[in-house]
Amino acid sequence: MTLRVGVIGTGMIGRDHTRRLQQVLAGAQVVALSDYSPDAARAVGADLAPDAKIYDKGEDLIAASDVDAVLVCSTGATHEAYVLAAIAAGKPCFCEKPLATTADGAKRIVDAEVAHGKRLVQVGFMRRYDAGYVALKSAVDTHTGAPLMVHAAHRNPAVPEQYVTPMAIHDTFVHEIDVFRWLLDDDYVSARVTFPRATSASHAALRDPQIVTLTTAKGVVITTEIFVNCKYGYDIQCQVVGEEGTANLPEPQAITMRLGAKLQNDIMTDWKERFVASYDVELQDFIKAATAGTAAGPSAWDGYMAAVTCDACVTAQDADGAAVTITNPARPALYS
Numbered sequence: 001m002t003l004r005v006g007v008i009g010t011g012m013i014g015r016d017h018t019r020r021l022q023q024v025l026a027g028a029q030v031v032a033l034s035d036y037s038p039d040a041a042r043a044v045g046a047d048l049a050p051d052a053k054i055y056d057k058g059e060d061l062i063a064a065s066d067v068d069a070v071l072v073c074s075t076g077a078t079h080e081a082y083v084l085a086a087i088a089a090g091k092p093c094f095c096e097k098p099l100a101t102t103a104d105g106a107k108r109i110v111d112a113e114v115a116h117g118k119r120l121v122q123v124g125f126m127r128r129y130d131a132g133y134v135a136l137k138s139a140v141d142t143h144t145g146a147p148l149m150v151h152a153a154h155r156n157p158a159v160p161e162q163y164v165t166p167m168a169i170h171d172t173f174v175h176e177i178d179v180f181r182w183l184l185d186d187d188y189v190s191a192r193v194t195f196p197r198a199t200s201a202s203h204a205a206l207r208d209p210q211i212v213t214l215t216t217a218k219g220v221v222i223t224t225e226i227f228v229n230c231k232y233g234y235d236i237q238c239q240v241v242g243e244e245g246t247a248n249l250p251e252p253q254a255i256t257m258r259l260g261a262k263l264q265n266d267i268m269t270d271w272k273e274r275f276v277a278s279y280d281v282e283l284q285d286f287i288k289a290a291t292a293g294t295a296a297g298p299s300a301w302d303g304y305m306a307a308v309t310c311d312a313c314v315t316a317q318d319a320d321g322a323a324v325t326i327t328n329p330a331r332p333a334l335y336s
């Protein structure tokens with residue numbers, strides 16, 4: 001059976017996911033596209049899915065009888081309404097991060113899915129599918145002993161002018177929030193944010209870099225540098241320090257050159273390239289589960305827990321370095 005997929009939001013990642021569904025992965029076909037700007041949907045259709053029907057409204061795409069499953073790739077603030085509509089229609093839904101821009105919004109999705117009684121939602125936390133993180137988790141689970149600390153960095157070369165201080169949490173750090181819960185099998189109890197000297201490459205509405213310190217229920221302290229105007233490349237770093245040893249996230253494969261009296265290798269410059277294989281694997285997982293009428297991988301609960309933590313981190317950005325407590329809600333049986 002070929003899964004008939006509708007894609008809502010045909011910007012950067014909507015286009016890229018349409019390409020992988022049409023050209024890379026097995027078992028799915030994009031039959032419908034929708035975007036706030038219909039011209040953007042038409043352009044992606046013309047380039048990648050000429051037979052796809054273009055819908056002016058995402059809600060109509062979700063309701064269409066020939067759409068089996070939905071990909072929500074529009075801007076973050078629009079996700080909640082589309083995911084709720086997909087659940088109401090009983091259709092599997094892959095939602096790009098964030099699941100919702102507030103914890104309350106994510107909770108409404110969890111409540112709707114629990115009421116439906118079966119998982120339908122997968123959140124686009126693709127790092128859980130990254131071969132490097134999978135290897136790191138295996139090392140942490142089997143070799144390095146009880147984790148004590150994590151040191152991490154999330155660096156982007158530059159961000160658009162409209163990117164402001166809270167986005168460093170909701171848009172960027174949200175990946176670490178999810179992947180470290182999974183990596184450590186733990187939840188967060190507090191968040192603290194400090195701001196080093198600001199880079200001159202930023203502007204008044206974006207305090208950059210920032211350092212977030214999360215403490216987990218088991219007492220692990222995680223420090224992450226978020227630096228979104230680092231200039232030199234897209235660089236994701238992670239080191240777990242355990243009782244017996246340390247484990248580092250592997251560097252992406254790159255040719256090492258001895259050239260012009262220098263030892264050098266390229267550093268990637270964007271997320272599309274850095275995590276290309278992870279996006280492929282996560283969506284193949286979505287196709288497999290959605291074909292069976294359900295969802296796997298990062299759940300609406302994971303999206304909700306990430307949103308709760310994001311809210312605490314954003315509060316901590318204005319707390320002058322003080323710790324903000326994170327209260328974890330009770331987990332419904334659907335997500336156990």
Ligand SMILES: NC(=O)C1=CN([C@@H]2O[C@H](COP(=O)(O)OP(=O)(O)OC[C@H]3O[C@@H](n4cnc5c(N)ncnc54)[C@H](O)[C@@H]3O)[C@@H](O)[C@H]2O)C=CC1
Nearest residue numbers: 009010011012013035036037073074075076078096097098
């Ligand atoms: N997992 C990952 O690594 C990444 C995830 N993302 C997430 O994907 C989502 C989209 O990001 P980008 O593609 O980078 O943004 P983008 O700005 O390139 O594309 C967003 C698209 O959504 C459309 N849109 C806006 N409101 C809409 C609405 N109400 N209904 C339908 N379409 C609407 C816009 O017209 C635009 O075409 C965001 O939530 C972002 O956080 C983005 C990049 C990487």
Ligand SMILES: O=C1[C@@H](O)[C@H](O)[C@@H](O)[C@H](O)[C@H]1O
Nearest residue numbers: 154156171172173175228271
């Ligand atoms: O998800 C992503 C973007 O939306 C975000 O803007 C970047 O900071 C992240 O590095 C990237 O992975």
